[in-house]
Amino acid sequence: MPVLELRNLSKHFGAIEALVGVDLALEAGEILGLMGDNGAGKSTLVRIIAGNFRPTGGEMLIDGEAVHFHKPAQARDAGIEVVYQDLALCDNLTASANIFLGREQRRGFGPFQWLDERAMHARARALFAELKSETRPADLVKSMSGGQRQAVAIARTRLAQAKIVLMDEPTAAISVRQVAEVLDLVRRLRDQGMAVLLISHRMPDVFAVANRIAVLRRGHKVADKPAAATSPEEVTGLITGAIRAA
């Protein structure tokens, strides 16, 4: 059974049809690359899954059960974590503080609760080790490389024990050298049994990690096939419309 399933999902903004009858399934331990040109509906799809938008029509199922999210917190509670393009990190805080932001570990009694910095650092260190990243829990995010910042954002999804991770253009704003590092992080999430939806413009990145590739064009899903059964040329054709469907 897929972890996440979309059935005949549509979204209209007035007369504009952002998504039309999209079916999509995502299995645990799978990386699905979602591709499409600007305005093809990728962001709308992600926002519906993350609980920012409500679909106009269709169904969304998690572990086979229909869900209706009214706000992002509900999606998070259902096991969906989003790694935003800007990563949503506080530059002035440490890696560990960012990972635990909003769910700090505390100790104390009654109203006197203080931060359990030691426990949070230890857990953060373990998460980074799991991701095989050398990011250090006590370092400030502002002094980090793009790859390390990604590691912090991804470690946050691990802490949440998410089932589904949505990644919005994770390799768009970092240097070429760090792309490999980020792609490794994405593979590690998959290896730990998460379902990853990778939204990206960068063809080589998607082909490097995705098991399956889906293409959106003008709100329609025009392809959904194993990465091994397609090629960058075919996907480019599907994105631009030179190939109608595959």
Next chain:
Amino acid sequence: MTAEQTSDKAIPLTDAGTAVPLGGQKAWVKLLSAQSFWVSVAVTITCVGMWIAYPRAFGTEENFFNITRNFSFIAIMALGETLVIITGGIDLSVGSIMGVAGVVLGLSMSHGVSFWPSAAAAILAGAAMGLVNGGLVSYLRLSAFVVTLGTLSIGRSLALAISNNKMFYEFGPDQALLLNLGGGATFGVANSVWILLVLAVLLGSALKFTAWGRHIYAIGGNESAARLTGVAVDRVRLSVYMLSGVLSAIAAILMVGWLGSVTNALGLTYELRVIASSVIGGVNLMGGEGGAYGTIIGSVLIEVIRNTLNMAGVDPYWQGTFVGLFIIFAVLLEKVRGLRLR
């Protein structure tokens, strides 16, 4: 920051993840990049210089007592201001809140009400004005600058209206208690300084060691990230504006006790000195940076400069120029530190 940390070389992906040390910057690097450290150095150098130049006037116990008491009122207000500025906001109404709280205290005590209920009323007045500031900024998303500019004006006018432009100098049965609290000393240190120290330790610890403190920094660092991760941004923000109001009221009570009288002009233009203390002490006006210690050392520096100029016989008209220069110098220093980080 060391050069190694700022370089964006790819991090080798090894299996040695668990062997990575706790990390963090080396202690001395951290120290040298902290503005509060440099301000402390400036304070020390000025004091030592003054001690040598005017051993009979500057180095006396009496002068030490004066300096510490004089900055304590501003520093107590600046603690609250610092919290507000760390969240990326500003509170221009602290001086007016001080005026309202002082007048409430004076009015109440002059009518024979004892000290504690009167002090509670003054603090409540401060909290109420903070509630208005925080409520409008947090829930209606109005600009902090404009909202507190408005309450600056409203507060000053309220102080006038409540006091009916009268001066209060008779404080009823608890007059001695009030005058001693604000003007007296314990173990040779002014009472207001002891209260400042207690408040500073409490707030400094809360900032560093509690989730509430962490969230204050997070809001100033990246508000939308804080919101996305589930931080109660609006509630935390409301709490810092209220706290700023409460601290201004506490400073007002102490100041009335010291002056022995109160008029509606209490705290007039203090917002400038309060914000200057925070900024000189390393609080970043863009939010996300600053602390209790820096704020206090910032207000110490301003007072030491004033004291120094007085003793050196400089016309007091020039004091504002010197304080202003230090504010600009502090912002420049921040810029330089920022460049080194990059």
